[in-house]
Amino acid sequence: MKRAILSLLFFWLFVACSVARAQDLVIVANKSVKTAEVNAEDLKDVFSGEKTSLKDGSHAVPTTLKSGPVHEAFLKKYVGKGDPAFRAAWRSLVFTGQGSMPKSFDTEADLLEFVSATAGAIGYVSAGANPAAHEGIKVLAVK
Amino acid sequence: MYRLLLAVFLVCATAGSACAQSLEDLNVQFHGFATQGFLYSTNNNVFATNSSNGSPDWTEAVINLSLQPIPNLRISIQPRYELLGNYSNGFSLDYAQADYKANDRFGVRFGKVKIPTGLYNEIQDVDPGYIWSLLPQSIYPITSRNGQLSQYGGVVYGTLSLEDHPKLGKLEYRAWGGEIGLSSSDGYLLPYVENGINLPNGLTRTEAGAALHWRTPLHGLMIGVSEVKNFTITGAISTLFPSGSGVVPVNGEFVAQPYFQPDYFAQFVRGKFMIATEYTRLAVQYKFQFPGPAAPYAQADERSVFGMASYKISEKFAAGLYYSQQFSRGAAPGPAGYSKDWALAARYDFNQYLYAKAEEHFIDGTGEFYEDGLNPNGLKGTTRLTILKVGVSF
Numbered sequence: 001m002k003r004a005i006l007s008l009l010f011f012w013l014f015v016a017c018s019v020a021r022a023q024d025l026v027i028v029a030n031k032s033v034k035t036a037e038v039n040a041e042d043l044k045d046v047f048s049g050e051k052t053s054l055k056d057g058s059h060a061v062p063t064t065l066k067s068g069p070v071h072e073a074f075l076k077k078y079v080g081k082g083d084p085a086f087r088a089a090w091r092s093l094v095f096t097g098q099g100s101m102p103k104s105f106d107t108e109a110d111l112l113e114f115v116s117a118t119a120g121a122i123g124y125v126s127a128g129a130n131p132a133a134h135e136g137i138k139v140l141a142v143k
Numbered sequence: 144m145y146r147l148l149l150a151v152f153l154v155c156a157t158a159g160s161a162c163a164q165s166l167e168d169l170n171v172q173f174h175g176f177a178t179q180g181f182l183y184s185t186n187n188n189v190f191a192t193n194s195s196n197g198s199p200d201w202t203e204a205v206i207n208l209s210l211q212p213i214p215n216l217r218i219s220i221q222p223r224y225e226l227l228g229n230y231s232n233g234f235s236l237d238y239a240q241a242d243y244k245a246n247d248r249f250g251v252r253f254g255k256v257k258i259p260t261g262l263y264n265e266i267q268d269v270d271p272g273y274i275w276s277l278l279p280q281s282i283y284p285i286t287s288r289n290g291q292l293s294q295y296g297g298v299v300y301g302t303l304s305l306e307d308h309p310k311l312g313k314l315e316y317r318a319w320g321g322e323i324g325l326s327s328s329d330g331y332l333l334p335y336v337e338n339g340i341n342l343p344n345g346l347t348r349t350e351a352g353a354a355l356h357w358r359t360p361l362h363g364l365m366i367g368v369s370e371v372k373n374f375t376i377t378g379a380i381s382t383l384f385p386s387g388s389g390v391v392p393v394n395g396e397f398v399a400q401p402y403f404q405p406d407y408f409a410q411f412v413r414g415k416f417m418i419a420t421e422y423t424r425l426a427v428q429y430k431f432q433f434p435g436p437a438a439p440y441a442q443a444d445e446r447s448v449f450g451m452a453s454y455k456i457s458e459k460f461a462a463g464l465y466y467s468q469q470f471s472r473g474a475a476p477g478p479a480g481y482s483k484d485w486a487l488a489a490r491y492d493f494n495q496y497l498y499a500k501a502e503e504h505f506i507d508g509t510g511e512f513y514e515d516g517l518n519p520n521g522l523k524g525t526t527r528l529t530i531l532k533v534g535v536s537f
Binding site: 050051052053057059061082083084085087088091092094095096097098099100101103119120 | 170172174176205207209211214215217219221237238240242244246247252256257265266268269271272302458459492494495536
């Protein structure tokens with residue numbers, strides 16, 4: 001019985017650590033983006049399709065992960081929606097002729113590769129993905 | 144038909160410069176949705192269906208294809224199949240447009256473009272985009288949707304961020320102009336067709352309009368106004384006149400005086416809660432002119448308003464309520480001169496693709512919803528309408 005309780009404790013500790021690590025995300029952008037920092041309202045507008053540029057005038061191309069805790073954490077923190085509502089809102093923009101769905105990727109490595117090669121691309125990864133090591137990518141501070 | 148071909152040609156010509164690029168570079172996207180509705184009403188038949196027996200004659204399927212060869216240019220086309228009772232059973236083109244967005248302050252669309260008037264005109268045909276099965280029929284009558292939705296012409300749009308005065312919020316503007324075709328089965332025209340006036344090519348109207356949406360400093364509150372100027376509405380008509388012991392066909396023309404249509408609206412969204420309201424007035428003088436003395440103009444003067452609220456109870460479940468009213472000024476007293484509709488709605492999203500809706504309407508008056516042809520014994524003053532709908536989108 002003791003071992004079972006201990007196992008359960010370790011399991012929940014592991015889950016808690018995973019969630020905490022997942023929410024430790026960073027905003028990344030192609031080096032063509034002039035600014036070094038971005039505010040939360042800009043992020044929400046860009047990832048909601050309401051804006052296509054940042055305050056400094058840089059063109060912004062929103063880029064997302066397809067799923068996972070980092071994706072969910074980003075949406076919750078900066079867009080204020082879950083994934084189904086996020087995709088439904090974008091589809092409304094598509095069907096009204098006002099936008100195209102953001103490019104989305106299965107892995108953080110694929111996302112980083114796209115962001116490093118695409119002018120104006122902006123996305124998010126976990127801090128553990130070490131985005132600073134990628135050429136063509138800058139990490140944006142969130143004000 | 145030639146306008147449809149012209150719009151597709153313009154869009155294809157714009158896309159031509161992009162043909163040398165790979166599909167990956169073109170950012171080709173393919174989306175769509177389909178819905179199936181079921182209607183049941185207690186007294187009158189609604190929307191030219193046999194709804195008092197229960198009717199599944201409400202089906203829609205939409206395909207969207209878009210490509211984005213450069214970041215500022217998006218080219219998209221959206222055909223639709225729609226079945227709704229006797230009103231429609233065929234394909235139409237929601238839009239086929241090229242959209243060049245220079246920056247957030249200025250963009251332009253041309254081709255067959257959606258008309259950005261009112262609060263929901265652009266989204267009124269996008270069923271996955273809202274919780275309602277039917278938008279308020281006083282302002283967004285589904286039987287006249289195709290005549291309001293889009294035009295052959297252009298739209299300029301943009302957002303003016305009042306950053307020097309952050310307390311003033313943001314101002315979104317849209318201005319448009321173009322030509323719109325109303326088919327003879329349009330809800331506005333069907334009563335005349337049923338009374339023996341044929342409109343073989345429907346009607347054509349030219350219009351220009353502008354809209355302002357003020358995103359106020361109060362987070363979530365948008366206040367807007369739009370104004371449409373209709374310049375001309377014309378169309379050939381024909382009917383059968385009694386002559387001797389028989390009838391002879393006579394040709395004529397539908398004529399309407401130019402008119403303005405103002406629209407005022409507001410929406411407040413905060414977290415899971417949304418409330419919205421809209422008011423519009425349609426006042427137009429029109430006549431059916433046949434050979435002979437000048438016919439007098441008839442006057443239509445409709446005032447329409449709705450108020451709605453919805454709440455997202457959970458990630459998957461939302462519920463809402465609205466009241467919608469249309470009133471014809473100058474109409475003879477009685478239920479034909481107005482329509483009052485209370486609606487209770489619920490939506491459940493099974494996942495990001497599949498959803499279901501249920502809606503109950505309590506309709507008083509016969510000014511909206513009905514076609515005389517399917518209610519041959521006359522219209523009763525009140526009706527309850529139940530709607531069930533399932534939809535899938537990707």
